Each structure stands twice: as structure tokens, then as C-alpha cells.
Amino acid sequence: xxxxxxxxxxxxxxxxxxxxxxxxxxxxxxxxxxxxxxxxxxxxxxxxxxxxxxxxxxxxxxxxxxxxxxxxxxxxxxxxxxxxxxxxxxxxxxxxxxxxxxxxxxxxxxxxxxxxxxxxxxxxx
Numbered sequence: 428x429x430x431x432x433x434x435x436x437x438x439x440x441x442x443x444x445x446x447x448x449x450x451x452x453x454x455x456x457x458x459x460x461x462x463x464x465x466x467x468x469x470x471x472x473x474x475x476x477x478x479x480x481x482x483x484x485x486x487x488x489x490x491x492x493x494x495x496x497x498x499x500x501x502x503x504x505x506x507x508x509x510x511x512x513x514x515x516x517x518x519x520x521x522x523x524x525x526x527x528x529x530x531x532x533x534x535x536x537x538x539x540x541x542x543x544x545x546x547x548x549x550x551x552x
Contacts, residue, residue, distance in 0.1 A: 430519040430536055431509070434534055435503035436532035470512070474507040520536065523536050
């Protein structure tokens with residue numbers, strides 16, 4: 428099963444590129460990636476540019492509304508993601524807890540749906 432890990436993190440806790448704190452964070456993520464490799468876990472992922480670079484698009488009553496920044500003001504902004512291939516949710520929880528930002532932010536886990544089986548994608552009620 429493939430899962431998406433959405434990394435939410437307070438932007439004020441991010442450090443300037445090149446600073447000792449930033450480099451320490453890079454090392455923590457490198458260690459996390461090495462552990463994924465050691466466990467032979469397939470993954471892909473990228474960090475995102477800070478939230479002020481975002482553009483939000485909504486269509487309301489046929490009109491496209493474009494705004495700068497994320498849709499909502501949040502304490503934690505979406506800062507990156509991973510897509511990982513794991514056997515089950517318990518394994519995804521274990522890996523999510525290892526993400527360095529989990530200690531200061533939130534890692535949201537979402538199973539990826541298959542477009543080949545849209546009937547399996549339904550809202551929770």
C-alpha cells in the first residue's frame with residue numbers, strides 16, 4: 428500500500444539555509460532517508476517552498492478566484508511530503524514517527540487511492 432506523509436511544520440521554526448541549525452536538520456533528514464534505505468522502503472518526496480510562495484485557486488459560482496498564499500491561516504504549514512510503499516497503516520505510523528519534523532509539527536498519513544478502483548474512494552460518514 429502506498430501512503431502519503433504530509434509534513435506540517437511551523438515555518439517560524441525553520442532555519443536559514445547554511446546556518447548550523449539548518450545543516451543539523453539536513454543531517455537528521457539524511458539519517459531518516461538512510462534508515463528508509465536500510466529497511467528497503469521505497470519512497471519519493473520533496474520539501475516545499477515556504478507558504479508565502481503558494482497560490483490558491485478556487486472556483487465559486489463559475490468564477491475562478493486566485494489568491495496568494497495558502498487557503499487558510501494555520502499554525503503549521505505544509506512543508507513537504509513523502510510517498511512511501513509500506514505493508515499497512517501500523518508501518519506507516521512507525522515511519523511517520525521517525526520523520527524529523529514530527530517532533531515539532533505534525534505528519535499526516537493518507538493512503539493513496541487507486542484511480543483504477545474509484546469505488547474504493549468514498550467519504551467517511
